Amino acid sequence: MRQRLVTLLLLLFAGMAVTSGAAALAQDGEVLQGTLEGPDGDPVPEVVITVEGDGQQVGTATSGPDGNWTVPLPAPGTYDVLLDAGTLPEGLRLRDEDDATLTDVTVRPGQQRTVLFPLESGSGEPEAGPGAAPAPPPGPTEPAGPSFGSRLAQLLVAGVKYGTIIAITSIGLSLVFGTTGLINFAHGELVTIGAMTAFFLNAAALGPGLALIPAAVVAIAVGALVGGALERGLWRPLRIRGTGRINLFIISIGLSLFLRHIILVFYGSRPQPYASYTIQQAIELGPIAITPRDLVITLVTLGVLLAVGLMLQRSRIGKAMRAVADDRDLAESSGVDVSRVILYVWLLGGGLAALGGVLFGLSEIVTWDMGFRLLLLMFAAVILGGLGSAFGAMAGGLLVGLVAQLSTLYFPIELQNAWALGVLILVLLVRPRGILGRAERVG
């Protein structure tokens, strides 16, 4: 009977500040990391891991007493991760000699990518050195050396997930613009606040350690309340004073800068994951492999999008929102309480942004500037779909997510967001009112 004591190393996102000191600059701290564990789950220290990019060594690390290792990266991109099999302690070896080199590990902007080196016990000499034949099973999400068709399918799934998260966060942005004419640059911070609230409730050392789902519910409530408080405490008084809309736009930039860096002071610059659902085995569904987590994220966002769509189409308040977005004066003279509708729009937008933040933090990681990094993509989504239209924002969000992911089929992954923004500029050139926008003069 073959005894295979194989344990995958765990991806505790342990320790190691990514950026120090000059945390003030908007830097995305990409990191490759992992935990080396033996077959019995005991940590394996003193193993040398080297990271190479484009044939050049980017960094090296030695696993600590807890088996953790971390290599900070200069930029997102594709890297090779090498485990020096010679430094493995006596009695341990790689399950597969070829696994000593994980080639083409893709790191997205801001991602803290965890890679696995499966170890097993055995007296056999580890003969393969680094640079052996590349047979990469990198990470839990991407499959290895796939064919074009399966890569396409995989990226489509990733794009839908990314796109629905963008869509869910941009509905509020679009509705707020539609009802008040405000381009809210601080909308990204509502996303961060949502993710952050869930983090403090779920995973923070001082927090109550709630499970993620109740934490997310509270986060949505907090996001909605913050949105409502901003409307009543800041935007409504400014509108009543008659502040011009360009001034309002710049005020929202200041607000975004303020909130983001207050969050930075409280949260710190270190990206951290939620306490649960971080590592999962992918399940195979035909040509695609998807972790249960990502499947749930996609289904939840699609469900919420559907519910919001139904709400806007069927319910009284939803109709009122669309009426105000369509023509504020007409709605007001038809008896709609515009000020109340705007408040509900902010509550809805804040709650959806918070939910998007939790899901984005779950699918990647929670960082202090996650909302700001998402913000430009939200703008792209909102303009693509047509400013002011909630359904446009949904369609635009999906499109932006798909473009960002599918661009990696042919182009470097570092540019995935650049392509999404490039599409935005292209749309402005040919159809500035967006896909579902009203035919109105915009220039």
Added chain:
Amino acid sequence: MDILVILGDAGRAALGPQAAIYALAAIGLNIHFGYTGLLNLGQVGFMLVGAYGVAITVATFGGPLWAGVLVGLACAVVLAILLGIPTLRLRADYLAIATIAAGEVLRLTYNAGFAQPVTGGVYGLQQFAGSFYATNPISPGSYGVGRLVYSERDLWVMVVGWGAVALATLGLFLLIRSPWGRVLRSVREDEDAARSLGKNVFGYKMQSLILGGVLGALGGMLLAVDTQAVAPNTFNPVVTFYLYTLLILGGAGRVLGPALGSVIFWFLLLFIDSALLQAIGAGYIPAEVLSPSDVGALRFALVGLALVLLLAFRPAGILGNPREMRLEAGAAGTPRRRRKSTQAGSDRERGVAR
């Protein structure tokens, strides 16, 4: 806490190369935003192409510095035209989002691995401004009074930088008083009125975008020369927000607004920075409440707060004329339909102003 040290830090920053660089880029922004009403949120993109124009020409291709300056300026003109064609016909907010997106696309592209042979990727390029410092006529030593001292190197950058600021300010003063400048301001106030007088509004906006972009590129070049290094992540969108803050602080649509704003902005920024660090060092603020590494973040937060308060309570800044820079609905291509809905509010404000 030593108040002299704090004042020295703040004063050095207020007159130093950094303030000159930001003043120069903000003059460009003043042409865009202050005089034409173009909400350009991608000024940092112009700085980036200017800086990299110099750096790539000299460090990658071994060209002379003057050629680098020309390349940088040419890049800024091309960028302005490329950006302007799709967006200048649209409403101001579209321009804002398109420009910030373009700035980010540039930063990501210069950062990318495939561009590394030319741009140096994330590591950027270094040591390309040797010939600039070789022409430094100031003999080595330190100059200044008290704590306000600069090295001969800084002083040379300051002379060139503030000289450029003075020239640009003078040029702007003359331009704005010319018929060209009057058309520009009329575009800001009411685009439709300017168009109905037969002015080519698109053309004027494009000229404004190019001119301001070139000034932004000059600021970027000066930044590159000052630090002898460029890296894409220096050019993140926050730089543009800094520029807006100091421009509005000084007074948008005022000739001296950017220069004054930059000096005051950097004075306050470093004053707060230095005072906080000293207070933490002296134990007035316990380290548990605020660690020295948080000071950098806190100062960004304060810039944001300042921007909110300025625009809420004194959008005209220090020098500005509240009546001239209303930037209300109706200006800068805001569509007619929207103007109606904010009419009640703007009437009320005008009533207060009178």
